[in-house]
Amino acid sequence: MAGETCDASEQAPPTNLAGVLERVQHAGQRQESVSLGAILDSVGRRSFAPFLLVAGLVTLAPLVGDIPGVPTLMAILVVLSSVQLLVGRDHIWLPAWLLERRVSRTRFTKATRWMERPARWVDRLLKQRLAALTRPPAHLAVALTCLLIALAMPPMEVVPFTANGAGLALTLFALALLANDGLMALLGYALTGGTLALVILNLT
Template identity: 70%
Template structure:
């Protein structure tokens, strides 16, 4: 079970991408390899947004997201979390076999440094607007759409570039919930629809 007491409770929840990246860069700092559990602990587990952001960023990131099987692994994370959110669970359960998946620290640090380049530019575009689309209970339709994305991600490995679209959609949903940016929610909905349409066309 995900233990909320493991959150970095002494610090406020991340409100933008730069803050999130600064936190996760130090995940499992004393370990040679970085586990998914350490990344999630550093990001914060008190809301749905960090899970979406981590899954989306890992799927998008070079050197990591292109590894065969990584989109499917992130899909498992999204399906488990979104499904439990829709069921109204207050404490999110994740299997140890998922949390213990690791990536080498040098690769992880390179990815985070690469993501920091556009992060400040992205953060300048974020602001609270159409907040009713990004606040409860609007997180429930977001969770439903993310569940559909997660279920579609394994076949996306067979259709070029669609996994990147899924990763971008998850990232946008996560940023939207963090910043309470409803416009970004609408963009993520549209991107999800286009990506799923490409997957269906590519598999037919």
């Protein structure tokens, strides 16, 4: 209907990190806490990349990713979305109990503002290149790798710095898909290998 405004979930997903942060900062406005559902709605739920990017940024974010249990919750988000992409679902479903997980507005605001400057620097590096590594069917390899990362994330909570590596790898894969930047995908694969190797070494 003319005159109606569409929410972010109906808009095209942002194509860079600064655009994601700008939308995310408006998630769940006028509320004392921010739900995961509101964060996902702010960036859109129509593609796999926003799910990866939210999981990666939340895991990386200071004051948020350091909360015990948060990496595991983000792992559940990635597992559910990756599996549904791999089996060919058009729309990604998440359970209500996960979407209702919340973080305080104060923590959330501080974390997103802290990421603004790094986001601008990262966006200057993004460009379309090696697109064959991000377009179908290569996106299935990205989804499978992210699934492996997510399955390893719960034990990462007891291995220092590995959860940060996982969060960064998820972020790189998300940016690769958003910007069709195959170099970011290659960096994500390399970081995944290094992070998983570090986890295995520390747990054996």
